[in-house]
Amino acid sequence: MSERVLVAKVGLDGHDRGIKVVARILRDAGMEVVYTGLFQTPESVAVAAVQEDVDVVGLSMLSGAHLTLAPLVVAALRERDSNIPVVVGGIVPGNDVDDLKAAGIAAVFGPGASDEEIIRVIRSLVSPVE
Amino acid sequence: MNQERAYDRWRRDYDAATLRRPSFTTMSGIEVDPVYGPPEAEFPGVYPYTRGIHASMYRSRMWTMRMFAGFGTAVDTNERFRDIIAAGGTGLSTAFDMPTLLGLDSDDPMSLGEVGRCGVAIDSIEDVRDLFRDIDLASITTSMTINSPAAIMLALFVAQAEERGVGRARLGGTLQNDILKEYQAQKEFVFPPRQSMRLVRDTIAFTAAEMPKWNSISVSGYHIREAGSTAAEELAFTLANGFAYLELARAAGLSVDAVAPRLSFFFNAHIDFFEEIAKYRAARRIWATWLRHHYHAADERSWQLRFHTQTAGVSLTAQQPENNLARTAIEALAGVLGGTQSLHTNSMDEALALPSEKAARLALRTQQIIAFETNVANVADPLGGSWYVEALTDVMEQQAESLFAELLEMGDGSMLEGCIAGIEQNWFQGHIAESAYQLERSFNRGDRIVVGVNAFTEGNEDADLELLRVTNEDERKQIARLATVRQRRDDDAVRRTRERLARDAADASVNLMPALIDAARAEVTVGEMMTSLVGVFGRYVEVPVL
Numbered sequence: 001m002s003e004r005v006l007v008a009k010v011g012l013d014g015h016d017r018g019i020k021v022v023a024r025i026l027r028d029a030g031m032e033v034v035y036t037g038l039f040q041t042p043e044s045v046a047v048a049a050v051q052e053d054v055d056v057v058g059l060s061m062l063s064g065a066h067l068t069l070a071p072l073v074v075a076a077l078r079e080r081d082s083n084i085p086v087v088v089g090g091i092v093p094g095n096d097v098d099d100l101k102a103a104g105i106a107a108v109f110g111p112g113a114s115d116e117e118i119i120r121v122i123r124s125l126v127s128p129v130e
Numbered sequence: 131m132n133q134e135r136a137y138d139r140w141r142r143d144y145d146a147a148t149l150r151r152p153s154f155t156t157m158s159g160i161e162v163d164p165v166y167g168p169p170e171a172e173f174p175g176v177y178p179y180t181r182g183i184h185a186s187m188y189r190s191r192m193w194t195m196r197m198f199a200g201f202g203t204a205v206d207t208n209e210r211f212r213d214i215i216a217a218g219g220t221g222l223s224t225a226f227d228m229p230t231l232l233g234l235d236s237d238d239p240m241s242l243g244e245v246g247r248c249g250v251a252i253d254s255i256e257d258v259r260d261l262f263r264d265i266d267l268a269s270i271t272t273s274m275t276i277n278s279p280a281a282i283m284l285a286l287f288v289a290q291a292e293e294r295g296v297g298r299a300r301l302g303g304t305l306q307n308d309i310l311k312e313y314q315a316q317k318e319f320v321f322p323p324r325q326s327m328r329l330v331r332d333t334i335a336f337t338a339a340e341m342p343k344w345n346s347i348s349v350s351g352y353h354i355r356e357a358g359s360t361a362a363e364e365l366a367f368t369l370a371n372g373f374a375y376l377e378l379a380r381a382a383g384l385s386v387d388a389v390a391p392r393l394s395f396f397f398n399a400h401i402d403f404f405e406e407i408a409k410y411r412a413a414r415r416i417w418a419t420w421l422r423h424h425y426h427a428a429d430e431r432s433w434q435l436r437f438h439t440q441t442a443g444v445s446l447t448a449q450q451p452e453n454n455l456a457r458t459a460i461e462a463l464a465g466v467l468g469g470t471q472s473l474h475t476n477s478m479d480e481a482l483a484l485p486s487e488k489a490a491r492l493a494l495r496t497q498q499i500i501a502f503e504t505n506v507a508n509v510a511d512p513l514g515g516s517w518y519v520e521a522l523t524d525v526m527e528q529q530a531e532s533l534f535a536e537l538l539e540m541g542d543g544s545m546l547e548g549c550i551a552g553i554e555q556n557w558f559q560g561h562i563a564e565s566a567y568q569l570e571r572s573f574n575r576g577d578r579i580v581v582g583v584n585a586f587t588e589g590n591e592d593a594d595l596e597l598l599r600v601t602n603e604d605e606r607k608q609i610a611r612l613a614t615v616r617q618r619r620d621d622d623a624v625r626r627t628r629e630r631l632a633r634d635a636a637d638a639s640v641n642l643m644p645a646l647i648d649a650a651r652a653e654v655t656v657g658e659m660m661t662s663l664v665g666v667f668g669r670y671v672e673v674p675v676l
Contacts, residue, residue, distance in 0.1 A: 011243060020566065025570070
């Protein structure tokens with residue numbers, strides 16, 4: 001069974017280089033990947049994640065709004081009784097990682113995270129027994 | 131023009147130029163020539179300008195050290211602007227926040243978390259007043275990096291300057307206003323491509339008629355490269371967009387010579403030193419050749435490609451961020467050896483956050499070291515004649531020409547139609563995504579080394595830099611500022627000017643700038659002007675390709 005991942009851009013941030021590259025890397029690793037496109041709201045991401053029945057939601061955030069927007073995505077999922085884990089990748093200063101984790105973000109990938117690390121962490125979130 | 135005459139022409143222009151110093155020597159006192167090469171070589175300031183657009187290049191005038199800045203409220207950014215001028219910066223470059231770039235007011239629900247974060251928040255003319263307070267608009271040139279709402283920002287700037295008694299004809303600066311690359315790479319679009327191009331047409335026509343010192347478009351490859359393209363793709367897509375704007379203006383009845391001298395370019399300076407230098411040299415040669423022979427421009431200024439350079443943000447690493455100082459210095463040097471007219475150097479902390487004041491100062495100091503300590507500015511095109519650089523320049527040109535051929539085919543002979551078709555068919559976006567993916571693969575396989583990332587990682591655990599923190603406090607402050615404006619303005623004037631704007635927008639033969647300036651004076655907000663325009667133009671929704 002292959003993992004299903006929704007990758008999403010929330011808010012106004014148009015940087016889509018990273019999310020497209022990561023989407024292809026995850027596909028290369030055998031995962032099924034759905035990309036929302038730009039300018040999504042936390043609600044639209046949660047709705048899509050539930051509808052698509054994905055295993056993980058990946059947010060790509062490079063504009064500095066991660067502390068505001070990422071927790072809203074988690075909240076929107078939990079409001080829909082969904083426990084789908086949410087991971088964040090992008091420009092996230094080290095100081096913000098703990099805050100994001102406290103807000104329910106399962107993992108954070110900063111600049112320079114390797115392909116292997118992203119794949120490994122996502123797999124471990126889907127099958128936590130590992 | 132035969133080769134002998136190229137030398138003569140260069141000699142005449144060089145002898146007539148005003149120089150910064152009577153003579154130029156190496157550190158050890160050896161007198162150096164303004165340019166090197168055999169008499170039959172190409173010369174700077176002479177068509178096709180491969181070696182630079184001025185005969186005397188930096189011997190007359192250094193490049194403009196134009197540092198891009200903006201965060202928080204207009205009051206905060208005004209302070210940073212004044213610091214830059216005090217530190218010896220010679221031009222301003224405004225970074226706007228995401229809501230402003232997308233034409234949303236700070237109190238719009240979609241703006242949540244983004245206000246003042248990536249740049250300064252501008253909601254109305256009141257913010258523009260504060261942004262340029264105590265800055266001499268007639269002597270400092272101002273660059274405004276904005277695209278979808280570019281016409282609105284120009285209207286706000288003109289209205290504000292005229293309130294202060296500085297007429298529009300005296301304003302010098304540049305509007306980025308390059309909407310094509312938004313669909314291709316940067317993705318800050320609002321209207322569909324053709325409606326956006328109508329606004330671009332209006333700004334070109336308005337500035338051509340009324341703002342002789344203003345550059346109407348900064349045709350930008352920077353974002354195309356940052357989004358993942360190769361150097362040749364950056365070169366080709368950018369120049370193709372430039373040709374498209376010329377065709378747009380020509381279709382509106384303007385002559386190529388009325389428009390081309392007001393287009394400037396904006397390129398990336400990435401880390402592959404010689405490839406970048408070759409790219410700038412090829413850019414000048416291609417532009418000159420096409421303008422002269424394809425678009426039949428008669429004015430030499432139309433043939434001359436002027437460009438701004440910014441070092442590559444994407445080359446910076448979050449690991450051992452101090453290493454970024456070295457990367458930026460090397461990239462900046464490529465820009466200078468490539469003959470750039472102005473330069474922004476990135477701060478070492480930009481893979482982590484917006485630049486701190488100290489990091490921004492160090493970045494400017496990097497340019498000053500290149501300009502004033504290294505003596506590299508003493509000789510024009512010092513790498514001209516290098517077998518390697520000349521060969522790379524030719525390859526860049528050939529690769530760009532073959533991409534132009536594909537675009538012309540898509541556009542049935544029109545570069546304007548080719549660029550729009552290329553956007554609609556995801557041709558540009560597909561090229562860029564594929565190149566980004568291939569580059570990432572090469573890093574991941576270890577074929578390319580990035581110091582501190584996939585090699586030489588000792589020191590990665592060192593203490594973090596002091597970073598600039600933009601808090602949500604700025605968002606609250608800005609929303610309160612906007613509320614004050616909304617409360618005190620004349621609602622009738624707002625309604626009247628917005629109605630005129632919608633009316634003018636519906637008639638494609640009308641230039642929208644007068645209506646926008648009227649609305650700016652009535653303190654109509656950026657978001658309100660955009661909403662009025664969206665009502666007529668509609669919105670663009672990208673169908674993404676993976």
